[in-house]
Amino acid sequence: MATSQQKHWPRLDVLEAIRLRRSIRRYSDLPVEWDKIGTVVDAGRVAPSAGNIQSWRFIVVESHPKRKALAEACLRQYWMEEAPVHILIVMLLKKVREFYGKRADFYAVQESAMAAQNMLLAAQVVGLGSCFVSAFDDEKVSEIFSLPADVRPMGIVTLGYPNESPEEPLKYRIENVTFIDRWGQQNIGRIRDVDAVIWNFRVVERGIQIGNDFVKAVDLHTRDGRRKIVEKLKEKTSAIRERLEGKKRKQQP
Ligand SMILES: Cc1cc2nc3c(=O)[nH]c(=O)nc-3n(C[C@H](O)[C@H](O)[C@H](O)COP(=O)(O)O)c2cc1C
The missing domain is CATH 1.20.1280 (Monooxygenase)
Incomplete structure (x- = not known):
């Protein structure tokens, strides 16, 4: 049965979402509805990309053993296991290199980072907590998902209903x-x-x-x-x- 936390969320405009977003590292065990996961992934899909080549792919991870393995691969950030969904963002390096030569890897990271930020904001708008994670062992993450050699993990967005409300961290003026x-x-x-x-x-x-x-x-x-x-x-x-x-x-x- 859907709880009020699942059903209702305040509608936010983009500036409010930007202001309210916090990195969330504690999650409740409420499952996340697929329409919300879809909304978040779709926000990543429409992010800007160099020459519109869209060099990212997204792997939505619900399986607990895989989330656990990811938490391990992220230098043992075990808090990640609590998040019911992880979205792994990978870069199609071969594709970008074909187009952009020396600038390619630079663009690939930028594109995926833009997709990630879109996802964090979309998560905020649909009432979910999220955290961007990129402290990980590339090889271990690639192994978990049997990624081809020219596909490189860029980051993980954890998703779920928040079980904490962290204060705004200090930011420069x-x-x-x-x-x-x-x-x-x-x-x-x-x-x-x-x-x-x-x-x-x-x-x-x-x-x-x-x-x-x-x-x-x-x-x-x-x-x-x-x-x-x-x-x-x-x-x-x-x-x-x-x-x-x-x-x-x-x-x-
Ligand atoms: C490139 C990058 C890598 C990050 N990697 C991690 C990470 O591995 N683990 C983690 O808990 N948070 C990670 N974060 C989240 C930051 O710790 C967080 O954004 C920062 O402390 C500011 O807090 P805020 O997001 O609530 O504003 C990462 C953020 C960025 C931009």
Whole structure:
């Protein structure tokens, strides 16, 4: 019987899906409906590709022994076993090389990565959790699926109903990763983004929260150890505050 988690999901536009997507590594044991798996794979199928050669293929893996073997091949990332579906993305290297010579392998990875990102976003839209995984032993993955020599695994998308809601990991602010018209930091401050400003304060908030959790966790240890940790946390918090205030001052016109 379908649960409410399976049936209903909030309809998201693409920007919301981009913002809300998190890498999910804990899954419930609810099976994933095939129409949703199809929707996700289809999102990969329509991704851009160099000259539209579509150099990827997708292997949907439901079999538990194969998922277990994949988790092993992914440098023992056993959490993957919990995900009821894996989608293995492979690159048809021979095909791309025929068209693009030296640039081929570069394009092949880019194409498959675009397909992967489409899948992650589609998963988010249909209410599924996902994670992109590419820390693996190529040979072992190829062996599991008896891949021909010119077909190379690029990555795995794990899929399933999430059993965790991770917080947004810290990301750089837009002005720290974007330059205008030239390379370099000289443009800092030209891009002003309300979200980024709010994010700044969230760093401090999160620092304090992590600190509190940490102090709780060491509560069983010696008083001396605790005192040192509190001192360290105070130092770190004031360093972050000073840095932020410095930046804020710099940004003021
Ligand atoms: C190229 C690449 C390889 C990754 N490989 C793994 C992996 O092997 N295992 C894993 O748990 N996560 C993997 N991830 C997911 C990242 O850890 C994750 O995207 C990052 O921590 C940021 O978290 P977010 O996706 O929730 O924003 C990979 C992501 C990328 C882009």
